[in-house]
Amino acid sequence: MNTEAFPRGSPKPNGPRVCVIGGGGTGAALAYDLSLRGLRVVLLEKGELTSGTTGRHHGQLHSGARYALGDRAIARECYEETLILRRIVPEAIEYNGGFFIAIGEEEAELAPRFVAACLEAGIPAREIPAARALELEPGMNPALSRAVWVPDGTFDAWRLPLAFFAAARALGAEIRAWTEVLGLDRSGGRVVAARVLDRSREPFREELVEADYFVSATGAWAGKVGALAGLDVPITPAPGAMLAARGRLVDRVVSRLRPAGDGDIMVPQRGLSIIGSTQSVTDSPDAILPAPGDRDFLAGAGAELVPAFGAAPVHAVWAAARPLAGRSSDEGRSISRDFAALDHEERDGVAGMATIIGGKATVLRAMAEKAADLVAAKLGVEAPCRTARYALPSWREYYGRKA
Amino acid sequence: MSGLVTLRVARGASWALYELEATEGMTVLDALETLRGSRDPDLRYRHSCHHGSCGTCGARVNGKETLMCLERLDALGPGPVLVEPLRKMGAVGDVAVDPSPLFASLPEGSGYLRASGLEHGGPVEEGDGRGYRRFEACIECGCCVSACPVEGKAFSGPAALAMADRDREERPEREAAALAFAARPDGVEACDSAFACSRACPQGVAPGRRIRRLKASLEDRAEG
Ligand SMILES: Cc1cc2nc3c(=O)[nH]c(=O)nc-3n(C[C@H](O)[C@H](O)[C@H](O)COP(=O)(O)OP(=O)(O)OC[C@H]3O[C@@H](n4cnc5c(N)ncnc54)[C@H](O)[C@@H]3O)c2cc1C
Ligand code: FES
Numbered sequence: 074m075n076t077e078a079f080p081r082g083s084p085k086p087n088g089p090r091v092c093v094i095g096g097g098g099t100g101a102a103l104a105y106d107l108s109l110r111g112l113r114v115v116l117l118e119k120g121e122l123t124s125g126t127t128g129r130h131h132g133q134l135h136s137g138a139r140y141a142l143g144d145r146a147i148a149r150e151c152y153e154e155t156l157i158l159r160r161i162v163p164e165a166i167e168y169n170g171g172f173f174i175a176i177g178e179e180e181a182e183l184a185p186r187f188v189a190a191c192l193e194a195g196i197p198a199r200e201i202p203a204a205r206a207l208e209l210e211p212g213m214n215p216a217l218s219r220a221v222w223v224p225d226g227t228f229d230a231w232r233l234p235l236a237f238f239a240a241a242r243a244l245g246a247e248i249r250a251w252t253e254v255l256g257l258d259r260s261g262g263r264v265v266a267a268r269v270l271d272r273s274r275e276p277f278r279e280e281l282v283e284a285d286y287f288v289s290a291t292g293a294w295a296g297k298v299g300a301l302a303g304l305d306v307p308i309t310p311a312p313g314a315m316l317a318a319r320g321r322l323v324d325r326v327v328s329r330l331r332p333a334g335d336g337d338i339m340v341p342q343r344g345l346s347i348i349g350s351t352q353s354v355t356d357s358p359d360a361i362l363p364a365p366g367d368r369d370f371l372a373g374a375g376a377e378l379v380p381a382f383g384a385a386p387v388h389a390v391w392a393a394a395r396p397l398a399g400r401s402s403d404e405g406r407s408i409s410r411d412f413a414a415l416d417h418e419e420r421d422g423v424a425g426m427a428t429i430i431g432g433k434a435t436v437l438r439a440m441a442e443k444a445a446d447l448v449a450a451k452l453g454v455e456a457p458c459r460t461a462r463y464a465l466p467s468w469r470e471y472y473g474r475k476a
Numbered sequence: 477m478s479g480l481v482t483l484r485v486a487r488g489a490s491w492a493l494y495e496l497e498a499t500e501g502m503t504v505l506d507a508l509e510t511l512r513g514s515r516d517p518d519l520r521y522r523h524s525c526h527h528g529s530c531g532t533c534g535a536r537v538n539g540k541e542t543l544m545c546l547e548r549l550d551a552l553g554p555g556p557v558l559v560e561p562l563r564k565m566g567a568v569g570d571v572a573v574d575p576s577p578l579f580a581s582l583p584e585g586s587g588y589l590r591a592s593g594l595e596h597g598g599p600v601e602e603g604d605g606r607g608y609r610r611f612e613a614c615i616e617c618g619c620c621v622s623a624c625p626v627e628g629k630a631f632s633g634p635a636a637l638a639m640a641d642r643d644r645e646e647r648p649e650r651e652a653a654a655l656a657f658a659a660r661p662d663g664v665e666a667c668d669s670a671f672a673c674s675r676a677c678p679q680g681v682a683p684g685r686r687i688r689r690l691k692a693s694l695e696d697r698a699e700g
Contacts, residue, residue: 121522121532121572128524128532164588169608209596229611231530232588251520251568272520275488275569317527324592324608342529343611360513362499362506389546390501391526469616473579 076160079463080109085245088112089452092267092284094254094298095291096120097127098434101237102441102460103290108244110449110456115282116246117269119253123234125358126292127434129393131315131349133326133340134158134166134226135435138173138198139333141190142183147411148194154436155226158233162465165233167342171225171326172206173198174217176377180330184219187330191223198223212322212379225326227342230434235468237437243466249273257287257302257426264302264417264425286448289428292396293358299428304421306428310358311395313350314367316375318385322346327378336374345388348375358394367392398431412436414444418451427451481549482556483507485519487570492516493556498549504559505533505544508571521571528678531617535571536560541619541676544571562622564633578618581636583657586643587650588612612642613679620683623676630662634673634683637664641686655697658690667691 088111093100096118104116118124137151159166175181184200191198198221206220207213213220242248249271256268258281267282289306291298299306321344329337340347348371353364368390376383398413412432418424429444442458449456481498484491485508494511502510505523512519522532526545533544538558549557559571566574592608620634637658644654658664667687674684 120520121524123524123530124522128530129526132529167589167592167610169592211596229529231524231532251572272518273568277518315527321592321594321610324594324596324610341610343613345527345529347527357513360509362502362509365500368501389503389527391545393526469579469582471579472574472576473582 074160074461076464077462079240079243079466081243083244086111086113088454089285090115090283091286091288091448092117092282094267094287094289095125095294096122096248096250097125097290097292098123098234098237098437099127099292099429099432099440100290101234101241102437103288103429103444104241104246104248105237105244106441106445106458106460107448108241108246109459110445110454112448112452112454114241114246115284116241116248117252117254117267117282118250120251122238122248122250123231125294126393126396127234128231129391130230130434131338131340131347132227132230132342133338133435134168134228135433136171136224136226137194137196138171138191138223138225139328139338141194141196142187142332144411145190145194148191148196150439151433151435152194152196152224154439155224157438157461158228158435161461161463162233162236165229165236165468167227169226169324171223171328172201172210172213173221173223173328173330174206174213174378175219175330176214176216177218181218183330184221188221196223210323210325210327212381213327214378214380219330221330225328227326227340232468234437235471236465239466239468239471240463242471254298254301259302259423262422262424264423285425286452287426288444288448289426290444292430293394295396295428295430302417302423302426304417304423304426304428306415306430307399308430309397309399310355311352311397312355312361312392313352313395314363314371314390314392315347315349316368316371316390317345317347317388318375318382319344319388320346320381320385322379322381322385329378336371337378339375339378339382346375346379346382346385348378348382352395355394361392361394363390363392396430396432412440412443414447416447481507483511484556484558485570486560492519492570502549503545504535504537504547504549504557507549508544508559520569522573529615531615534562534617534619534622536562536622541623543617543619543678546678562618564621565618575618578616578621578635581621581632582616583636583640583643583654585653586639587647590646614639614642614681615679617678619676619678620673620681623672625670625672626666626668629666631666632657632660632662634687637667637690638681638683638686641690655690655693659694664691664694
């Protein structure tokens with residue numbers, strides 16, 4: 074598909090009004106998608122934009138290879154989305170590819186099945202002789218016995234979603250940071266207004282935001298926000314920790330060739346090498362800090378992938394809460410990485426609201442497309458999704474040039 | 477500094493005082509997160525990546541520009557920790573600023589990808605064929621702008637000028653645009669060579685040195 078210039082100077086949307094709750098990547102892409110379809114958008118974010126899970130994630134632009142053995146459909150979607158993002162927001166992506174490396178016999182045996190699964194999902198993975206792989210990426214563990222090249226990359230977890238915010242605002246969307254939803258009012262079986270506290274200036278103000286439709290894109294907070302409308306939203310906040318060491322030790326993303334587990338991906342970014350992650354489950358996604366023990370575990374796991382990581386100075390250790398769709402009694406790994414747009418009219422008999430949950434930062438545009446399709450159908454708007462078509466404005470435009 | 481820590485956080489013309497139990501490795505940002513999550517939902521500060529990459533958490537801690545997510549409490553020594561917003565930005569409240577002045581100052585159309593700098597055996601076998609790429613070191617945090625002592629005259633500032641210089645270095649086709657940007661009345665001429673920017677930069681961009689390079693190129697051009 075060709076990439077067209079961003080449609081500046083389009084007429085201001087004048088369709089029905091949609092309120093998006095949550096200013097992470099999903100909310101950003103949704104505000105943009107809805108605006109392109111001619112809907113009037115107001116987005117509410119309780120803190121600064123991307124201060125939830127978006128921004129704090131590992132930064133891996135997922136080719137989908139990691140999910141290929143488990144779920145081909147998710148893997149295929151990841152790859153399709155990476156191709157789109159590389160077209161529409163190239164400056165926010167370090168696109169250098171990745172290696173899955175096998176250490177030990179068990180992992181080596183997985184290689185042919187792994188490559189086959191990737192190819193079935195449309196991901197152009199290929200095995201490279203171990204010696205050649207080490208020549209290409211000398212920082213990797215020399216004990217590796219097999220290596221598979223995959224089209225992974227790194228993206229800037231802040232700049233990429235901010236480019237979507239810049240696009241949404243350029244089309245007339247009202248983006249309100251520092252504005253927390255404290256309540257959702259229902260009338261006649263329908264969500265009709267959000268009660269908000271606006272902390273963007275003093276004195277703080279309570280206000281009623283009315284809209285024709287509400288979408289909660291609140292990630293790990295979706296359970297809490299759903300409860301404001303009396304809805305039961307199945308979400309499991311699952312914190313994970315990451316460790317960044319100083320020094321760019323590799324250019325490609327390096328992953329362990331084994332079923333997804335803890336501490337098995339290293340993502341280079343600028344002058345850092347970042348290992349992640351761990352996974353547990355929690356009730357509240359606010360103020361998530363690393364757990365004791367995360368630091369040592371991650372430093373050790375990183376050194377297994379890239380030996381020099383063990384001696385590199387620690388830059389930062391931090392954590393974020395995954396918004397896993399569904400509920401789980403174990404540590405959460407068994408919950409699917411898929412996403413869903415929940416239509417609360419159909420599910421719970423409450424009209425006027427949907428929740429978009431699950432997914433990954435890499436598929437933010439696809440998540441938004443699915444949610445916006447639902448919103449458009451509910452509001453009788455016929456415009457199709459066009460977010461894959463246009464190059465996005467620079468993230469700098471969000472703050473640099475006020476609409 | 478492990479154990480009980482006192483934080484003095486700017487709130488309008490005065491301060492909000494907090495005491496909290498600092499855990500091992502806790503950063504100033506972790507402390508604010510803990511306070512907002514448990515005691516003060518009204519506390520405002522910007523943050524996103526928590527590892528020194530996005531540039532949103534710039535602030536003045538004990539009078540010095542820094543990234544709050546990298547500033548560990550145990551490195552700050554005894555006494556209350558003073559947290560104030562960056563200077564020369566728009567106001568939101570508490571530690572949070574509106575970075576519009578910074579972003580508006582940046583030269584338009586500057587690229588953000590550069591050669592990775594890592595040595596590899598063999599040719600590039602994938603990617604866009606232009607070699608391995610990484611983001612610029614500058615994270616557009618505004619620490620240099622806040623630290624710069626130049627006041628009372630129009631000045632595009634250290635972040636913008638450093639970006640112009642990096643841009644022409646990486647993309648020679650942008651040389652003329654970068655020099656034109658530097659030659660404006662609010663460009664390198666307005667710099668007092670205090671080098672506070674280079675000391676404040678958390679990413680080693682050394683804007684002061686970059687401004688000097690631009691000055692030298694403009695002088696060469698004038699002489700040439
Ligand atoms: C450890 C870890 C590593 C990860 N690594 C990767 C990776 O490498 N690649 C990848 O693609 N994905 C990764 N992910 C997944 C990715 O981070 C998430 O899927 C994605 O960021 C979710 O974005 P979101 O916009 O849906 O949610 P969020 O970014 O959490 O946005 C929700 C927003 O809603 C706001 N909010 C909550 N309540 C309210 C309210 N009452 N009123 C107003 N606003 C409210 C929050 O403040 C928040 O900003 C990782 C996740 C974790 C935890
Ligand atoms: S939060 Fe991103 S630089 Fe500190």
